[in-house]
Amino acid sequence: MADVYTPATVGKHPCPECGGDLQWNAARQSLVCPYCGTVVPWSKGQEADPGTGVVEQDLQAALKDPATGRGWGDGDARREVKCQSCQAISVFVDGKVAKRCDFCGSPSIIEHASSNDAITPQSVLPFKISDGQVRDRIRQWYGSRWFAPNRLKSAALTDTLHGVYLPYWTFDAQVSARWQADAGHYYYETESFRNANGQTQTRQVQRVRWVPAAGSLNHLFDDELVPGTAGVHAKLLRQVEPFPTRTDLKAYSPEFVRGWTVERYQIDLHKAEKINQQAMGQQMQALCGRQVPGDTFRNLQVDAQYQGRTFKHILVPVWLVSYTYGARNFQVVANGYTGAIAGEQPYSWVKITFAVLAVLLLILVAAMLSQ
Numbered sequence: 363m364a365d366v367y368t369p370a371t372v373g374k375h376p377c378p379e380c381g382g383d384l385q386w387n388a389a390r391q392s393l394v395c396p397y398c399g400t401v402v403p404w405s406k407g408q409e410a411d412p413g414t415g416v417v418e419q420d421l422q423a424a425l426k427d428p429a430t431g432r433g434w435g436d437g438d439a440r441r442e443v444k445c446q447s448c449q450a451i452s453v454f455v456d457g458k459v460a461k462r463c464d465f466c467g468s469p470s471i472i473e474h475a476s477s478n479d480a481i482t483p484q485s486v487l488p489f490k491i492s493d494g495q496v497r498d499r500i501r502q503w504y505g506s507r508w509f510a511p512n513r514l515k516s517a518a519l520t521d522t523l524h525g526v527y528l529p530y531w532t533f534d535a536q537v538s539a540r541w542q543a544d545a546g547h548y549y550y551e552t553e554s555f556r557n558a559n560g561q562t563q564t565r566q567v568q569r570v571r572w573v574p575a576a577g578s579l580n581h582l583f584d585d586e587l588v589p590g591t592a593g594v595h596a597k598l599l600r601q602v603e604p605f606p607t608r609t610d611l612k613a614y615s616p617e618f619v620r621g622w623t624v625e626r627y628q629i630d631l632h633k634a635e636k637i638n639q640q641a642m643g644q645q646m647q648a649l650c651g652r653q654v655p656g657d658t659f660r661n662l663q664v665d666a667q668y669q670g671r672t673f674k675h676i677l678v679p680v681w682l683v684s685y686t687y688g689a690r691n692f693q694v695v696a697n698g699y700t701g702a703i704a705g706e707q708p709y710s711w712v713k714i715t716f717a718v719l720a721v722l723l724l725i726l727v728a729a730m731l732s733q
């Protein structure tokens with residue numbers, strides 16, 4: 363059985379050479395000292411409580427009794443700011459606070475009092491795609507956008523690139539369901555009809571024979587993801603998922619997030635749980651529907667029991683470019699682990715107009731030649 367949150371301190375790993383605070387380096391996949399350059403490979407032994415970091419938490423217990431969290435491991439060094447424009451709340455673990463919002467570029471950010479009952483992340487998927495790799499990918503991505511205005515393709519665009527850890531909830535559940543439905547079997551009958559000339563003809567008509575059916579099934583939901591972010595546009599996030607949370611999570615440690623922006627969740631556990639419950643309900647309907655025999659079905663009723671519901675609060679890495687064009691804010695998002703990219707772009711009406719004119723001209727020339 364999973365535990366309720368128990369506040370625990372997260373261990374600190376100072377640089378063995380100079381005692382400075384180590385930081386996660388995506389390109390080297392190691393901890394690196396920003397002061398003397400010492401590289402320290404990450405090992406399981408560095409986890410705060412080895413073996414207990416990536417643990418599922420009991421959902422019912424946590425909903426009843428919102429925990430105090432286990433602390434971010436850096437004491438007073440942590441600051442939170444809220445963007446007045448897009449409402450994203452950013453957490454800075456190393457004291458260096460950005461002048462502009464990482465999510466929308468707005469300079470109107472204000473200090474945000476961190477609430478005590480906030481659930482702090484238990485595990486983190488550290489960055490794997492480095493700063494240099496993602497710049498190349500984003501340039502390629504822009505190169506493939508035909509109708510983007512030219513000045514967006516300039517190198518300056520990637521100067522607004524930020525690495526951000528986003529809050530996610532993951533949910534597990536064991537479901538046993540019983541279903542009943544009317545299973546429909548197709549059969550064909552020959553029917554005669556009169557055609558337009560008044561002659562009698564025959565045709566095949568599809569009919570359905572309805573037969574009651576019932577069954578049961580068990581299903582295990584493992585790490586169903588619900589984003590807790592307010593800063594990144596949801597549509598883009600869907601396109602760069604999945605994050606390999608089942609296999610590659612590491613126990614939270616301040617080394618991973620030091621020097622990066624962390625977004626604090628705004629979809630809280632209650633809201634996330636409802637989103638997850640609805641998503642699981644829809645999936646169970648679909649899974650049971652697939653079990654109904656025959657060619658089609660109607661009146662499907664599913665009675666599902668959810669047991670052993672657990673959750674985790676995790677951080678996942680994304681690279682984010684945010685820019686304003688005209689009056690609108692556009693984002694380009696890259697998965698910091700898999701490198702998958704999705705983005706929004708303004709369209710250049712000049713380019714589109716010329717493209718349309720060119721096509722019209724071709725049609726005109728073809729028409730003249732064929733005469």
Ligand SMILES: [Zn+2]
Pocket residue numbers: 377378379380381382395396397398399400
């Ligand atoms: Zn050092």
Ligand SMILES: [Zn+2]
Pocket residue numbers: 445446447448449450463464465466467468
């Ligand atoms: Zn913002």
